Each structure stands twice: as structure tokens, then as C-alpha cells.
Amino acid sequence: MSLEQKFETLTPARLFKWLAWILAFATGVVGMVFAFYLMEFNDGFSSQNADWGTFGDFIGGTLNPLLSFLGLIALLLTIVLQSKELESTRKELERSALAQEKSESSLREQSKTQIKQQFEDTFFSLLDQHNKALEKISAPTGKWTNGRSDIDIVRETVFDRSVSNLAEAKHALEEKNGLCGHYFRVLYQILKFISMNVPDSQIGFNFNEGTIKHCKLANNEKMYSNILRSFLNYDATQLLAIYCYCTGPQDTYWNFKLLIERYAFLEHMPFVIDSKINNLLQDTELFYDQAAFGHSQFKNVHNVAQC
Incomplete structure (x- = not known):
């Protein structure tokens, strides 16, 4: 199944599942980075500002790009789902508008038929009176x-x-x-x-x-x-x-x-x-x-x- 087809089958439940996997993956990556740091630098907590600065640079430089990338993927998935729902809403509105137009057209045709029927009923009634009047004088x-x-x-x-x-x-x-x-x-x-x-x-x-x-x-x-x-x-x-x-x-x-x-x-x-x-x-x-x-x-x- 292609990526486009996967996007077509995207549902809120499936999006929630994907976001859960992204969150779990991000949590695992964060845990691995911290574990790797502590394994390499296991001298305990330092009281030096420079050491904490180095620690922050390491964590930020390592995790920020990865977490940003994972956040972007989650955002794109959310946007895709919203777009799909908006497209479904648009199509539904189009169907509703078309159905309403057909209904109005049908009502107009019914109205025309009723008007014609009323006219013809009166016309042929008058025609009958006319023929009787003509027959009488003839x-x-x-x-x-x-x-x-x-x-x-x-x-x-x-x-x-x-x-x-x-x-x-x-x-x-x-x-x-x-x-x-x-x-x-x-x-x-x-x-x-x-x-x-x-x-x-x-x-x-x-x-x-x-x-x-x-x-x-x-x-x-x-x-x-x-x-x-x-x-x-x-x-x-x-x-x-x-x-x-x-x-x-x-x-x-x-x-x-x-x-x-x-x-x-x-x-x-x-x-x-x-x-x-x-x-x-x-x-x-x-x-x-x-x-x-x-x-x-x-x-x-x-x-x-x-x-």
C-alpha cells in the first residue's frame, strides 16, 4: 500500500495510534540519550555551571532535531486528517446542496403541473359552458x-x-x-x-x-x-x-x-x-x-x- 493510500485510510483512531507510537518512540529516544550520557559520564551530579551547560548542549543538540522531526510528523498527520474531514464535509455539503436543488426543481415542476391542471380544469369547464351557449342559439x-x-x-x-x-x-x-x-x-x-x-x-x-x-x-x-x-x-x-x-x-x-x-x-x-x-x-x-x-x-x- 502506497503512502497516499495510507493517508486515504487515515482515521481519528488510526491517527491516535500513530501519535501514541510517535510518543513512545520519542520517550524511548529521550531515555536512551539520558542513559548514554549517564553511562559515559558517571561521576555523579556536578556542581559546576560549565558541566551543566555542556549537559544541556548535549541533550538539546541531540534531542531537539529528533523531537522536532517527530512533532512535525505528528502535525502533518493531524493536518492530513483535518483536510480529509474537511473534504468529506465539503462533499457532503455539495450532495446536500444538489439534493436540495433537485428537491426545489421537483417542487417547481409540481407547482407548474398544478397551475396547468387548475387552468385546464377551469378552461374546459368554461368551454363546456360555451358549447352549451352556442348549441342553444344554434x-x-x-x-x-x-x-x-x-x-x-x-x-x-x-x-x-x-x-x-x-x-x-x-x-x-x-x-x-x-x-x-x-x-x-x-x-x-x-x-x-x-x-x-x-x-x-x-x-x-x-x-x-x-x-x-x-x-x-x-x-x-x-x-x-x-x-x-x-x-x-x-x-x-x-x-x-x-x-x-x-x-x-x-x-x-x-x-x-x-x-x-x-x-x-x-x-x-x-x-x-x-x-x-x-x-x-x-x-x-x-x-x-x-x-x-x-x-x-x-x-x-x-x-x-x-x-
Whole structure:
């Protein structure tokens, strides 16, 4: 076994054993030096200072280097043991720090999972309410309506030939607000909930025009809005484009309009009604930012029809 390996196996018990051997060896050496002196100079104790000085020089010159060397060895062994213990302590602290970091990381992941789970529970609950509201206005209401649904009645009013611009269309829609207003309010609240509460949302509680327009989409934010958008039929999407028409930022529908643009909610809206390009829907391209239409293929059909 090499010296380095011996140092690696050094323990307090082994150090105490080594120190005991060093002490015994030093005691033996001291005894031998005194015995050697007394054997050579056995005339008894002298009363001369010079003799005692010579005796001191002999003892000091003989024992001091040897005892100093043995003391140095004992000190080095003690230092080695202390260094080893400090290294063990350092490694243990590193392991503890690593374990704590892993624990904190695990807690953060658990927290993220819980936040996502809470968000999705609420989102899908709201989505269920949305679908029920949409189903209600899409179902035929009775004999007096000739089998038409609420959304059919509202569409006939909004897209009547006498309505010439978006402002008039919005006014006509508001007159029928009792039929479909509840649905659009539910839709707005879900979009607002997504923007504010989706995990890692940059909007959070700072829900305003600036944050809606300029904050980057969080991870999966568009996915949730796309899930919601997928349940809207063409009729509801066309009415939504009219419903969110407003005059400016001071209007109560302005933030709704910005959410429509943020999530490209009109991407799948056709610009035709009864196989003809509708002028009102065509005008929405001038009102909404192009982001509202995403990568709409209906716009291409519309442009081709214009040519």
C-alpha cells in the first residue's frame, strides 16, 4: 500500500495510534540519550555551571532535531486528517446542496403541473359552458320562427340587404342582443381568461390594450384559443366579426377586437353568404388587423372573386 493510500485510510483512531507510537518512540529516544550520557559520564551530579551547560548542549543538540522531526510528523498527520474531514464535509455539503436543488426543481415542476391542471380544469369547464351557449342559439326555437334558430334570425337582420356598412350592421345586431348577446359575452370571457391565466402568461392581471397587442404569446396559449375557435361554426364566426366592430379604444368592445386579432379568430371565416361575396364581411378586412385572419384561405378566394 502506497503512502497516499495510507493517508486515504487515515482515521481519528488510526491517527491516535500513530501519535501514541510517535510518543513512545520519542520517550524511548529521550531515555536512551539520558542513559548514554549517564553511562559515559558517571561521576555523579556536578556542581559546576560549565558541566551543566555542556549537559544541556548535549541533550538539546541531540534531542531537539529528533523531537522536532517527530512533532512535525505528528502535525502533518493531524493536518492530513483535518483536510480529509474537511473534504468529506465539503462533499457532503455539495450532495446536500444538489439534493436540495433537485428537491426545489421537483417542487417547481409540481407547482407548474398544478397551475396547468387548475387552468385546464377551469378552461374546459368554461368551454363546456360555451358549447352549451352556442348549441342553444344554434338550435331551432319553435314553430313561430319557422324552424329557425336564434343565430339564423340574427343573421337575417344583420346581413339584410338594407344594411350598408359595419356600423349599421353592428346596430342591427345589438337590436337582437337578447338572442345572442349572452353567447358572445361568454366567448369574450373565455378569451380573456386564456390571455390572463394561461401558464407563463405575460399579460397576467395587466389586461389592457398595450399588453394584448404587444405581449408575446405564452407556450400553448394559441393552442387553447384554437381549441375554442374550433367549436365556432361559420355563422357564429361571421356574426363575431360584426359583433366586435367598434369606433375606437374608448369602446367597450375594443379589447374583444384585440383578442380576436391576437388569436386570429377570423382565420376560418368565409367572406361569402349564399355563395356571394358579402360586402360587410369584405369591409371587416379594413377594420381588423390582418393578424385576425391568420392564414385564411377564404381571403384568397375573396381576392380571386374581386379580380
